[in-house]
Amino acid sequence: MKGNEAIAEAAIRANCRHFFGYPITPQTEISAYMAKRMPKIGGTFLQAESEVAAINMVYGAAGAGVRAMTSSSSPGISLKAEGLSYIAGADLPCVVVNIVRAGPGLGGIQPAQSDYFQAVKGGGHGDYKMIVLAPSSIQETVDSTFDAFDLADKYRMPVMILGDGMLGQMMEPISFPDSADRPTYDKDWATTGTKNKRRANVINSLYIQPEELEQVIWAREEKYREIEKTEVKYESEGLGDADVVVVAYGTTARVVKAAVKAAADEGIKVGLIRPVTLWPFPSEIIAKTAKNVKAMLSVEMSTGQMVEDIRLAANGACPVAFYGRTGGVIPTPDGILEQIRRMVI
Amino acid sequence: MEIVFQRPKALADVPFHYCSGCSHGIVHRLVAEVIDELDIAGDTIGVAPVGCSVFAYNYFNVDMQQAAHGRAPAVATGVKRANPDNIVFTYQGDGDLAAIGTAETVHAAARGENITVIFINNAIYGMTGGQMAPTTLVGQVTQTSPYGRKIEAQGYPIRMSEMLATLEGPSFIKRCSVDSVKNINDTKNAIKKAFQNQMDKKGFSMVEILSTCPTNWGLSPVESLGWLRENMIPHYPLGVYKDIDGGEKV
Numbered sequence: 374m375k376g377n378e379a380i381a382e383a384a385i386r387a388n389c390r391h392f393f394g395y396p397i398t399p400q401t402e403i404s405a406y407m408a409k410r411m412p413k414i415g416g417t418f419l420q421a422e423s424e425v426a427a428i429n430m431v432y433g434a435a436g437a438g439v440r441a442m443t444s445s446s447s448p449g450i451s452l453k454a455e456g457l458s459y460i461a462g463a464d465l466p467c468v469v470v471n472i473v474r475a476g477p478g479l480g481g482i483q484p485a486q487s488d489y490f491q492a493v494k495g496g497g498h499g500d501y502k503m504i505v506l507a508p509s510s511i512q513e514t515v516d517s518t519f520d521a522f523d524l525a526d527k528y529r530m531p532v533m534i535l536g537d538g539m540l541g542q543m544m545e546p547i548s549f550p551d552s553a554d555r556p557t558y559d560k561d562w563a564t565t566g567t568k569n570k571r572r573a574n575v576i577n578s579l580y581i582q583p584e585e586l587e588q589v590i591w592a593r594e595e596k597y598r599e600i601e602k603t604e605v606k607y608e609s610e611g612l613g614d615a616d617v618v619v620v621a622y623g624t625t626a627r628v629v630k631a632a633v634k635a636a637a638d639e640g641i642k643v644g645l646i647r648p649v650t651l652w653p654f655p656s657e658i659i660a661k662t663a664k665n666v667k668a669m670l671s672v673e674m675s676t677g678q679m680v681e682d683i684r685l686a687a688n689g690a691c692p693v694a695f696y697g698r699t700g701g702v703i704p705t706p707d708g709i710l711e712q713i714r715r716m717v718i
Numbered sequence: 719m720e721i722v723f724q725r726p727k728a729l730a731d732v733p734f735h736y737c738s739g740c741s742h743g744i745v746h747r748l749v750a751e752v753i754d755e756l757d758i759a760g761d762t763i764g765v766a767p768v769g770c771s772v773f774a775y776n777y778f779n780v781d782m783q784q785a786a787h788g789r790a791p792a793v794a795t796g797v798k799r800a801n802p803d804n805i806v807f808t809y810q811g812d813g814d815l816a817a818i819g820t821a822e823t824v825h826a827a828a829r830g831e832n833i834t835v836i837f838i839n840n841a842i843y844g845m846t847g848g849q850m851a852p853t854t855l856v857g858q859v860t861q862t863s864p865y866g867r868k869i870e871a872q873g874y875p876i877r878m879s880e881m882l883a884t885l886e887g888p889s890f891i892k893r894c895s896v897d898s899v900k901n902i903n904d905t906k907n908a909i910k911k912a913f914q915n916q917m918d919k920k921g922f923s924m925v926e927i928l929s930t931c932p933t934n935w936g937l938s939p940v941e942s943l944g945w946l947r948e949n950m951i952p953h954y955p956l957g958v959y960k961d962i963d964g965g966e967k968v
Contacts, residue, residue: 391796391799391800393796417799417800419795419799421792421825422821422822422824422825423821425789425792425821425822426789426792426795426821426822426825427792429785429786429789429792429793429796429822430792430793430795430796430799431796432783432785432786432789432792432793432796433765433783433785433792433793433794433795433796433797433798433799433800434796434797434799434800435796436783436793436796436797437763437783437796437797437800437801437804438800438801439800439801441796441800455786456786456789459785459786463783463784564763564781564782564783564797565763565781565801565804566760566761566762566763566780566781566801566804567759567760567780567781568760568761569759569760570760573730573778573779573780573781573782574781574782575775575776575781575782575783575784576782576783576784577775577782577783577784578784579772579784
């Protein structure tokens with residue numbers, strides 16, 4: 374199945390029945406799939422008048438207690454930033470897919486990872502976080518979609534699936550997890566109508582008194598600290614005796630794996646850390662690894678964004694180099710191998 | 719003793735923050751009376767805007783969502799699509815509905831989204847201290863049109879009811895005013911019809927209500943009512959602009 378369609382089908386199987394979108398390359402297949410499937414299963418597919426409207430429809434539906442989702446690509450996510458901030462500020466669960474393309478501006482439609490900062494550092498205004506999942510295969514994309522809805526409901530916050538044009542368009546065989554095994558979440562805070570039986574529920578992010586707002590924000594930070602402790606996911610290989618460890622996620626990690634294997638064949642002791650959650654970031658394993666290696670290398674389809682978080686985690690314990698291609702260019706195994714070789718000279 | 723007048727149940731027992739002579743209090747009460755009379759409080763979800771009525775979520779005794787500036791119709795769409803049996807209304811001012819949220823307003827109307835929109839038109843931005851609104855009249859002095867709104871610099875005010883009435887989606891669009899007892903009663907009837915239409919699944923309804931903002935107009939409450947009659951009503955004629963039930967139009 375194509376990556377984009379796999380995300381859409383996984384969302385439906387994870388009991389999402391409300392999808393609001395707006396066309397943009399290279400994620401349009403998600404909307405097209407939803408448009409076809411949702412009416413047949415009693416769900417809602419709505420093509421909004423803008424990305425701004427789509428994310429606000431998600432806000433309304435999520436606030437009303439249903440699993441809601443939108444998807445877009447980089448320029449569209451910039452437009453959704455306002456809504457994401459409000460969703461985070463109102464503690465609403467939702468899933469947002471960003472099939473990243475090259476930027477800035479209209480950029481290009483080829484794969485990129487240049488929205489890392491926007492995804493993990495905010496994008497919208499205010500003190501908030503999103504859980505950011507960065508799958509690197511179609512199967513992992515499916516699993517991430519199920520996880521995204523569960524994490525969103527569990528922590529009442531937006532969860533982003535950060536893919537790229539390559540993952541969205543690529544085809545791989547997949548199997549779908551059974552949604553019956555997943556937990557369910559009580560949403561007694563949702564605006565479903567009081568039925569004259571309870572006090573009115575309010576979905577809101579406005580607190581006029583600074584002390585009150587500060588308290589709300591710090592309480593949310595506590596939730597974020599808990600997530601950093603419990604929800605970090607990464608894959609690693611060859612860390613035991615590595616001289617050099619490469620860090621990469623998503624599509625880039627697939628290319629890096631080929632380069633790491635080629636380097637190993639040349640006798641270079643090289644390992645890999647592949648963050649699956651970009652926030653929470655696998656800082657702990659990076660900090661630990663940095664103490665035992667000669668150097669680390671961040672490979673990204675950007676001019677260097679995740680590398681800053683790696684350096685923060687490494688905290689000077691080893692040099693952290695960067696290699697990247699950007700603008701829609703995918704790094705090659707040879708290009709990465711060349712970098713790895715340079716680091717062990 | 720017989721009770722002849724009391725606070726509607728759908729209105730929370732808290733003091734409004736609105737200025738003296740502001741129309742929001744009247745319109746809040748009308749909406750709450752309609753919710754009571756239609757006995758829909760338990761199924762109603764209101765969407766509050768950004769603007770003076772942002773705190774509407776504290777004032778209506780029903781489930782509420784607060785929306786980003788201008789996005790109330792999109793938020794209401796999400797709420798309605800999630801639970802179509804609920805009654806969903808937005809309460810928005812002119813800056814919210816006719817400037818920053820124009821696209822959301824037009825497209826919710828065009829879709830015939832089955833929601834009720836209460837539109838307060840007082841020709842000024844109230845919350846931020848009296849700036850020019852999309853509905854500010856030509857010549858009207860505001861903080862950001864200190865020499866009066868000039869056509870060559872700021873263009874013309876938008877008549878939303880007329881504009882939306884050109885669409886096929888809306889079921890009912892009426893412009894009312896709360897400047898007199900007669901017009902207040904008329905406004906209440908229009909609000910009631912706008913909610914009833916939604917209950918009858920007729921689609922998008924909007925009631926535009928010409929309102930006063932004495933504080934930012936720099937007039938007393940009584941002078942404001944006169945200013946509304948003399949200046950706003952001629953530019954924004956009252957009446958029905960769309961009614962799929964065949965009511966008489968302007």
